[in-house]
Amino acid sequence: MLMKLRKIRKRNDITIYDMASYLNITPSFYSQIENGKRRLFYDTAIRIACFFGVMPSELFESRGEN
Numbered sequence: 001m002l003m004k005l006r007k008i009r010k011r012n013d014i015t016i017y018d019m020a021s022y023l024n025i026t027p028s029f030y031s032q033i034e035n036g037k038r039r040l041f042y043d044t045a046i047r048i049a050c051f052f053g054v055m056p057s058e059l060f061e062s063r064g065e066n
Helices: 005-011 016-023 027-034 042-052
Strands: none
16 A cells, blocks of 8 residues: 555645654654655554544555545
């Protein structure tokens, strides 16, 4: 599965710096999560989902989605 975090973040006009600050991580670390270079842990996924008001499953897209 491919993450669509960037799509959700940009749609809500939130910067990488805003998300990193909210999650108490570095912007670089958050960027690596978005790019699939770091694992998205369950607790972080829950916090991101709560921030955007979506279900955690919505942070991921299936292969057929654009």
